[in-house]
Amino acid sequence: MEQKNVQALQDVVIRFSGDSGDGMQLTGTLFSDTAALVGNGISTFPDYPAEIRAPQGTVAGVSGFQVHFGSSRELNPGDYCDVLVAMNPAALKANRKWLKEGATIILDGDSISEESLRKAGFATLDPIAELGIGDYNVVVPDITAMTREALKETGLDNKSVVKCKNMFALGICFWLFDRPEEHAFAYLDGKFAKKNPVVAEANKLAIKAGYNYAANTHQFANNYRVAPAKLEKGTYRTISGNVATAWGLCAAAEKAGLPLFCGSYPITPATVILEELAKRKDLGVKTVQAEDEIAGICTAIGAAFAGNFAVTSTSGPGLSLKSEALGLAVMTELPLVVIDVQRGGPSTGLPTKPEQSDLQQALYGRNGECPLIVLAASSPSDCFHYAFEAGRLAMEHMTPVVLLSDGFIANGSEPWRIPSMADYPAITPPIVEEAPEGGFMPYVRNERLARGWAFPGKKGLEHRVGGLEKDAVKGSISHDPANHQLMTHLRAEKVRMVAEDIPVQSVYGEAEGDLLVVGWGGTRGHLQNAVDQLRAEGRRISLCHFNYINPLPHGVKEIFAKFRKIVVCELNQGQFAGYLRQQLQEFDYLQYNKCEGQPFTIVELKRHFESLMQ
């Protein structure tokens, strides 16, 4: 084996791309997990079509998985890629716009044919020239043929052999970035060894073959070292936003000493939350896969009434269906967490693509004056924290909470320093154990305006709740005008008072300057990177990023007042900006919005911020 030049890099973005059946999600995951295990910071972004097997070889059917890994703790999956692995011409074409100038492209040579070029929409027989990437570092190994050759002794049929070509490509990348193969081997053994040891062996052989091919040929000018990130001491794991959300809910249930109940209906991109919770019977979690979205939330409301910590998970279309029942939860003042993993809308929209366009639905999408708490998570790992917070606030304040996530952070993953549950506070809902003198009155409130939570089965606490307006004291049905005014006020005031129970808003960067970037939820990584880069260039720019949306935390006004301009950046048409205009009318808000079903890019953010500071 000839030793090549080794070049040190700070960080690298690789995009694995192929047909939606080519196993690109697995390939990307194995690469990112390996990077994390050797100590790199990582951030990942799967970008896949809504169809399980979209038409083969077409641009619409391309499935991608982007990994950003490096020597610092990455905050976003990166805009443009240094390396593109393209399993067919369609994948090359689909990702042309995401290539960095001079990027390395690994294209399966066996995938190039007149037919595949036609399917991918190429006009000529030379895709490289047609895309204008002749000067790039394009390598076209015959991946399929070499995989077939490497696996010829395994006895597997041709179809199964060809399925291993993604592992050959992974092997090439392992060599390019000097990664060990052990983690991937262990994974393949775990997945296949019992059921089908031949398949496990074949996949491992393909990785080795790809690695050796890259090492032995002169196809690649260099290979690269990306030094481990300097991370805080501790035990780490990689975690995706959806799994972190599910686990944060488990944590809240544990800290409240109540069983966790999830009533839900499968919907992209939220389904993994239900799947993860269904596994957690070891922690006593009960899940009901309901007959529809409405039953999902209604079973959860029933479970909340019965004394469980109840949650339901969904995406935008499902939140629409849950609206009426969410109003019931507001009216009956039961604790409930609704997780909305947002996707592109309206209607079915872009099921697999991220957007932040459900904010106003979460805030206002119900009949009547119907206030509730709205939170938003901003990275895969902080989904854990905000799911916990959603549970804490729901149970201690006796109100539904909508937690907004999105397809980007839900499916993305990153390394996470594992917290200790000893560092999390106990959650103390206002549970009523026995009837006070004179009998239990369900709408009598504590100092937080939270009503008492009396579980069915507790002697002497028999009471009735429901969607009709209730007398503020006795809890019986009331149509009294003054009572309705009072109850409307109390429901709003209860949510408003939550501001006393959440952290004061903070600003990232200097406390004053020329431009304040305002964002919320899953865009934090991109916004922070763009702000960091401009600050490094000496610009007076800071970031005010929101996780608590309703109520807004204290301290916002004071932050906003210290900047010449404020720009609110969101993946929608300006929903948070509109909300801020209503909440804090004394400021002018510029907007930067995008609805492409894609995250912001650092490049476009920087360009825009620079123009605002001229």
Add this chain to the structure above:
Amino acid sequence: MATYNYTPADFKSDQEVRWCPGCGDHAILNAVQRALPEVADATDTPHNLFTFVSGIGCSSRFIYYMKTFGFHSVHGRANAIATGVKTANPALSVWVATGDGDSLAIGGNHFIHAIRRNIDLNVILFNNEIYGLTKGQYSPTSKLGKITKTSPYGTVEKPFNPGELVIGAKGSFFARSVDMEVMLTKECLVAAARHKGMSVVEVLQNCVIFNDKTHALFAGDKATRAKHTITLRHGEKMLFGEKREKGLVFENMKLKVVTVGEEGYTIDDVLTHDAHTPETTLHTMLAAMKYPDYPVAVGVIRDVEDPVVYDQGVQRQVEEVRAARKITCVDDLLRSGATWKVE
């Protein structure tokens, strides 16, 4: 059998009952309040475990009149909410008060899936074949051609028969009663409570304002009921009539009404009711019998032991997994799978 010595008064709330005078709901409330002391003893259920859930409609006001835990929810969702209550705490005795609009129209999906899951709920289905609370529009059980405010020229859609629907959705328990027959309703409710799994008790209820006498042709008074309804009891001959002179026989794949002692039919030819058989054919036929060709079947039509009960299955699975678990707390969970240390 436990003895709690409850009386109907123990289940009466202090709320003023606000149904229309003459409404069949009064009689159903009466039957339920009489049944619960017996249910408490028969199923060893103390007062504090009774929980009533309802949707929207006249029937759904029911829960306010019961001195039990109660949840008056939104239209159509009672069965879904009750599913959450029962799954969260299987020890509760969970009852649903619902109507033909609530459970068969807007809540139809929740109704059939609760039945399919065989979750241990006791559903009282008030069937008055009309929307009462919205003042008289046709419902999914209104007879074909029924003239109402939203069908001024008569409906052009066929009604559901709740019994057929329940059995078709894999229901393990179905009973039917008539609002005025308080003792029969009570008998059905006690049987429903004893049954493990989803129990549906349809009560033919008269809406005195918007659909008066809709059931009157066969159920208007005692004498009419004797002639035109048949009370089914497990193990008993299927006889009816003023002098129990008529019976049901099975001929040419059909049920047939005969007079015992005429045309060569003897009592031995008359069917004996088997409510416990899992076979659905005869139960479906019995539930589907319509006036005037047949007597309308009341009593417990189907009461089949089904070991697959949803809330118990969920509970059992949790217990089994917990008994063999490696992850005992969230700290364990967070550290499960691949982790690495940064020193």
